[in-house]
Amino acid sequence: MSEQKPIGSRFNAASTAEEVVAGIDLSGKTAIVTGGYSGLGVETTRALAGAGATIIVPARDRAKAERTLAGIENVRIEAMDLSDPASIAAFADRIVAAGTPISILVNSAGIMATPLARDADGHESQFSTNHLGHFRLVAGLWPALVAAGGARVVSVSSRGHQIGPVDFDDIDFHTRAYDKWQAYGQAKTANALFALGLDRRGAEHGVRAFSLHPGVILTDLARHLSEDEINAFDVYDENGNRRVDPARDLKSPQQGAATSVWAAARPELDGIGGVYCEDCEVALPQGEAAGNKGVAPWAMDPDAAERLWVLSERLTGVSLASAAN
Structure with a gap:
C-alpha cells in the first residue's frame, strides 16, 4: 500500500471527468466500467471513451444500456x-x-440502503452485490488484467464507509437487527478494504487498485430512499432544483465521476496503489482531514483487508490463483 496522504493533484472537488482526462490518450486500451450505463458510470464511460479507450459496459438491462449510451463512441455492451x-x-x-x-x-455499479434481501447463498444483498460481485469479477478477469502490463482497478466506495467497519461476526445480519445504513456502510468499507487487499497482491503483476468517494450526487442509487431521507442530504435548493456545491460535497454527475477517472487514468498515480481517494486526490486519514472528509481507520486496516480477502475467497469459491490457472 502507498502512503495515505495527498500527492499534490492539480485537480479538486469541482473538477469534471472531462477535465481530468484532458490531454490523456487512452487509444489502444480497453476498459470495463460496471454500472457504466447509469448514474456516475455513464460519465465515467463517456470520459474514458472520449480519451480513446474502448469501453466494455456489462449490462443486466441491455435495452436501457443501449438507450443511455447512444451516441458515445468506442463502447460495447x-x-x-x-x-x-x-x-x-x-x-x-x-x-x-x-x-x-x-x-x-x-x-x-452498486446498490444503497436497500430493504433486507439475500442472494441465493443467503448473503445480505448490499455486501453481496457491492463487494462479492466485484470480487468475483476481478478474480475472473485476473489474467486479462495482468496481461495489460499496468492495469488499474478502481472501486467506487463512499464516505458512507465511515458509518462502520465490516462486522466479521455477523456480516449477513443473522443475529443483529438489519439496518440498511449499517449494511451500506459495511459494504462501502469492504470496497476500500478490497482495494487494499488487491493492491497488495497485484502490485508485483503491475495491477494497482484504488478506492474512492465520488461525492454526493442524486442518481438512481437513491431509489430506495424516502423523500425525507433524500432531503436530509440537502441536495435541493429552495426552488427545488438540484444543488451543485462541490465545496459542500454536492456534485454534478460529471464532477462525481471525476475521481474515478482520475484514479483510472492519471499518470501521477503511477507507482501508487491501495489508497482511498476523494476530490481527485489521495485522501487523508479521517482524524487528519477537515470536517467529515478522509478515510476511517477501519477502511485502511491491512489486517482487516486480509481477513476480508480470505473470507471472500471462501464465500465465493474463487481466487486470483485459480483464475490464473
Missing part, C-alpha cells in the same frame, strides 16, 4: 448480472478467451 455468479463467470470467461488485455476496470 456485454451481458452480465453482478448479482449472479454464473453470469459474472460467463462474462469474465468471454473477455479472457478473447485475449484482450484489460487496462482499466472501474467497479462503479
Whole structure:
C-alpha cells in the first residue's frame, strides 16, 4: 500500500471527468466500467471513451444500456448480472478467451440502503452485490488484467464507509437487527478494504487498485430512499432544483465521476496503489482531514483487508490463483 496522504493533484472537488482526462490518450486500451450505463458510470464511460479507450459496459438491462449510451463512441455492451455468479463467470470467461488485455476496470455499479434481501447463498444483498460481485469479477478477469502490463482497478466506495467497519461476526445480519445504513456502510468499507487487499497482491503483476468517494450526487442509487431521507442530504435548493456545491460535497454527475477517472487514468498515480481517494486526490486519514472528509481507520486496516480477502475467497469459491490457472 502507498502512503495515505495527498500527492499534490492539480485537480479538486469541482473538477469534471472531462477535465481530468484532458490531454490523456487512452487509444489502444480497453476498459470495463460496471454500472457504466447509469448514474456516475455513464460519465465515467463517456470520459474514458472520449480519451480513446474502448469501453466494455456489462449490462443486466441491455435495452436501457443501449438507450443511455447512444451516441458515445468506442463502447460495447456485454451481458452480465453482478448479482449472479454464473453470469459474472460467463462474462469474465468471454473477455479472457478473447485475449484482450484489460487496462482499466472501474467497479462503479452498486446498490444503497436497500430493504433486507439475500442472494441465493443467503448473503445480505448490499455486501453481496457491492463487494462479492466485484470480487468475483476481478478474480475472473485476473489474467486479462495482468496481461495489460499496468492495469488499474478502481472501486467506487463512499464516505458512507465511515458509518462502520465490516462486522466479521455477523456480516449477513443473522443475529443483529438489519439496518440498511449499517449494511451500506459495511459494504462501502469492504470496497476500500478490497482495494487494499488487491493492491497488495497485484502490485508485483503491475495491477494497482484504488478506492474512492465520488461525492454526493442524486442518481438512481437513491431509489430506495424516502423523500425525507433524500432531503436530509440537502441536495435541493429552495426552488427545488438540484444543488451543485462541490465545496459542500454536492456534485454534478460529471464532477462525481471525476475521481474515478482520475484514479483510472492519471499518470501521477503511477507507482501508487491501495489508497482511498476523494476530490481527485489521495485522501487523508479521517482524524487528519477537515470536517467529515478522509478515510476511517477501519477502511485502511491491512489486517482487516486480509481477513476480508480470505473470507471472500471462501464465500465465493474463487481466487486470483485459480483464475490464473
